[in-house]
Amino acid sequence: MYALQGIDNKYLDRLEANKRDILKQIRADNLTQLYFEVFNKAIIKHGESFVEKDLGSFFAKLVHTFRPKDYCALDNPIKNYFGLKKESFFISFLIISSEYKHWAIDNKIFMQTIKDKFRRADLNQIINHNQLTDLKLLDLIFWSKANRIEKKAITE
Numbered sequence: 001m002y003a004l005q006g007i008d009n010k011y012l013d014r015l016e017a018n019k020r021d022i023l024k025q026i027r028a029d030n031l032t033q034l035y036f037e038v039f040n041k042a043i044i045k046h047g048e049s050f051v052e053k054d055l056g057s058f059f060a061k062l063v064h065t066f067r068p069k070d071y072c073a074l075d076n077p078i079k080n081y082f083g084l085k086k087e088s089f090f091i092s093f094l095i096i097s098s099e100y101k102h103w104a105i106d107n108k109i110f111m112q113t114i115k116d117k118f119r120r121a122d123l124n125q126i127i128n129h130n131q132l133t134d135l136k137l138l139d140l141i142f143w144s145k146a147n148r149i150e151k152k153a154i155t156e
Helices: 009-017 019-027 031-039 056-066 076-081 089-106 108-121 134-155
Strands: 042-046 049-053
Touching (some): 009 019, 019 031, 076 089, 076 134
Antiparallel strands (some): 042 049
16 A cells, blocks of 8 residues: 555556456566566656656565565665665565575575564464465565664664
8 A cells, every 4th residue: 555655546547457467467477577567667647747656666565465475575674774775676676586585495494493483472373374475574574674774773
């Protein structure tokens, strides 16, 4: 929802009308074409005029929703934490997703240990641990670290 702030109804209607094709491209892993055709340089009505807007944040969250084992739900604090502040959202999304996957594969035992400890700590069973992918777990860890750094920078 947050990633859709400032998007006009006409653009949302376009997404709705193309929903089947968008989902088909996500499932086919045809992300580059999809991103540049639909989410990059989107023309959005802003007041009485139109502006060009990169919807990379929304794109990352949308792709993550349908491919959570392959792509992370990237946020700016994580992008910045990894030193990709000046990089495009799309490129950062691909880089971080790829590196999360590689790290999780190379550290399977450690990932399972983290998941087990996380499951035991979740006394109120807030999280559906069966759906907690390696990428989502790494995203949660680094989101927490990145937000602590941002909060510290704000208060200094």
